[in-house]
Amino acid sequence: MEPSIFDIIGPVMVGPSSSHTAACVRIGRCVRSILGAVPTKATVHFGGSFATTYRGHGSDRAMAAGLLGMGPDDPAINESLEAARQRGLELQIVADATLPGQLPVRVIVEHGDKRLDVLAESLGGGMIAIRRINDVQVDLQGEGFTVLVEHVDHPGVIAHACGVIGETGINIGSTTCRRSEKGGKALLVLELDQPVGEAVLGKLASLEDVTGVALLAPMAEASDTGV
Amino acid sequence: MTDYRFESAVQLLTLCHECGLPISEVVALREEQLFGRHVQDTRRETCRRYKVMKSMVEEGLRDDIHSRSGLTQAPARKYYESASSGTVLRDPVLRNVLAYAIAANSCNACGGRIVASPTAGSSGILAGVLAAFEERIGKKVVDAILTASAVGIIAHKRAFLSGARGGCQAEIGVSAAMTAAGLAEALGGEPCQCLNAAALALKNALGLTCDPVGGLVEVPCVKRNGFFAVHACVAAELSLAGIGSFIPFDEVLDVMRQTGEMMSQALRETGLAGLAKTATAKEYFKQAEKDG
Numbered sequence: 001m002e003p004s005i006f007d008i009i010g011p012v013m014v015g016p017s018s019s020h021t022a023a024c025v026r027i028g029r030c031v032r033s034i035l036g037a038v039p040t041k042a043t044v045h046f047g048g049s050f051a052t053t054y055r056g057h058g059s060d061r062a063m064a065a066g067l068l069g070m071g072p073d074d075p076a077i078n079e080s081l082e083a084a085r086q087r088g089l090e091l092q093i094v095a096d097a098t099l100p101g102q103l104p105v106r107v108i109v110e111h112g113d114k115r116l117d118v119l120a121e122s123l124g125g126g127m128i129a130i131r132r133i134n135d136v137q138v139d140l141q142g143e144g145f146t147v148l149v150e151h152v153d154h155p156g157v158i159a160h161a162c163g164v165i166g167e168t169g170i171n172i173g174s175t176t177c178r179r180s181e182k183g184g185k186a187l188l189v190l191e192l193d194q195p196v197g198e199a200v201l202g203k204l205a206s207l208e209d210v211t212g213v214a215l216l217a218p219m220a221e222a223s224d225t226g227v
Numbered sequence: 228m229t230d231y232r233f234e235s236a237v238q239l240l241t242l243c244h245e246c247g248l249p250i251s252e253v254v255a256l257r258e259e260q261l262f263g264r265h266v267q268d269t270r271r272e273t274c275r276r277y278k279v280m281k282s283m284v285e286e287g288l289r290d291d292i293h294s295r296s297g298l299t300q301a302p303a304r305k306y307y308e309s310a311s312s313g314t315v316l317r318d319p320v321l322r323n324v325l326a327y328a329i330a331a332n333s334c335n336a337c338g339g340r341i342v343a344s345p346t347a348g349s350s351g352i353l354a355g356v357l358a359a360f361e362e363r364i365g366k367k368v369v370d371a372i373l374t375a376s377a378v379g380i381i382a383h384k385r386a387f388l389s390g391a392r393g394g395c396q397a398e399i400g401v402s403a404a405m406t407a408a409g410l411a412e413a414l415g416g417e418p419c420q421c422l423n424a425a426a427l428a429l430k431n432a433l434g435l436t437c438d439p440v441g442g443l444v445e446v447p448c449v450k451r452n453g454f455f456a457v458h459a460c461v462a463a464e465l466s467l468a469g470i471g472s473f474i475p476f477d478e479v480l481d482v483m484r485q486t487g488e489m490m491s492q493a494l495r496e497t498g499l500a501g502l503a504k505t506a507t508a509k510e511y512f513k514q515a516e517k518d519g
């Protein structure tokens with residue numbers, strides 16, 4: 001990934017650690033966007049050095065804040081565990097040495113009958129990557145506006161989804177599609193030059209064989225609420 | 228069309244020479260090319276982030292600032308007041324560098340709003356140095372931040388920017404290198420002098436481990452920001468005086484990466500060794516637990 005000036009001089013955030021605090025807020029926020037709601041239950045597995053330092057670095061607070069939709073520079077992060085309790089988000093933390101990667105976090109969230117299992121990694125300086133969504137490997141680093149289309153691996157779905165975006169006149173910068181297995185769950189990742197509105201997301205969601213749709217804003221803009 | 232991307236200090240220098248531009252302008256053009264952000268907008272946003280840096284210094288100089296753990300209690304204020312004319316450091320700017328960097332990082336330790344540069348644990352260095360030099364360099368603080376970011380971009384691409392991956396050399400060391408380069412440009416240095424300042428700064432921070440007490444970002448981090456802010460000034464001073472680093476920046480970065488890879492994980496932000504495991508550290512937390 002090409003880092004921006006403001007990945008290095010940034011994020012604007014509440015500390016104490018960019019890799020252990022701000023990154024967790026961003027990961028939590030991403031998970032919330034993919035789920036489409038504040039979860040009622042979240043189990044967070046902290047790996048790597050998170051496992052021993054998440055308390056001191058406030059990674060638990062940060063994750064709660066992100067799942068509640070806060071940005072990394074929100075002073076309310078300091079009180080987010082209390083806020084989570086009040087808003088009915090049950091948060092469970094597990095130290096997990098088995099996770100792959102240097103600074104990995106696994107977040108399993110639930111809302112109603114929806115369940116989502118995401119593996120992410122903190123890359124340093126507040127930058128993050130999403131490595132896996134449910135059973136599908138991805139590499140999302142939050143550079144642009146990203147649309148995720150979860151679907152069943154059947155012919156024609158990708159063409160239809162791209163068609164819906166095409167009608168809006170918005171350019172698709174990149175596409176990747178991965179599946180868990182042939183005919184299994186698949187995830188189409190579309191990076192767009194501009195965001196799409198609710199109506200377009202609704203249209204995508206109503207396509208045959210599409211099981212879920214989410215829009216992720218660019219990490220840097222979504223997070224630094226002052227920008 | 229010129230491709231403004233760069234992977235190394237050598238490539239960045241070549242770009243500066245070919246375009247006849249300082250590092251700050253090349254990196255702003257890169258931003259425009261890659262992310263469509265106009266140079267003016269980049270400068271404006273940089274300015275906004277500098278304002279956050281100044282607020283970190285202000286916040287950290289308050290006499291009532293303290294962290295949850297109690298390990299940080301207005302250290303900058305204490306120094307600022309007791310050393311108003313300087314005991315060892317007679318230059319007021321250098322004294323401010325020391326006080327402001329500690330102040331800015333205290334703000335981080337105490338839950339304040341900060342701008343990571345490149346990380347939160349090392350966020351006091353650039354902020355402290357620039358706030359102390361603002362009177363002298365004026366609007367060039369923006370150029371300094373842009374140049375600093377270019378050094379951070381190379382470090383991110385060639386090595387890493389986190390204590391968990393490479394020890395403190397990857398945070399404080401890189402931050403000092405970024406700051407040295409930025410300051411050198413703001414004081415009239417050529418691009419090669421800026422990157423040479425970065426090499427000097429990082430070379431002399433190699434091997435620095437990350438072993439913060441209690442897994443908090445306070446001991447040694449807060450005062451380490453003060454030490455390495457002065458260190459960054461020394462690097463810029465030497466470089467502007469024409470003193471070269473025998474090992475160029477790219478190679479120093481490669482060494483930093485290798486050193487980080489060789490470093491035991493216990494010394495990479497896990498709190499399992501080093502200062503975190505001293506008798507004093509353990510005693511403090513035993514006592515804190517007792518006191519609730």
Ligand code: SF4
Nearest residue numbers: 348390395398437448
């Ligand atoms: S000791 Fe560790 S936590 Fe503290 S500034 Fe250095 S890298 Fe960051």
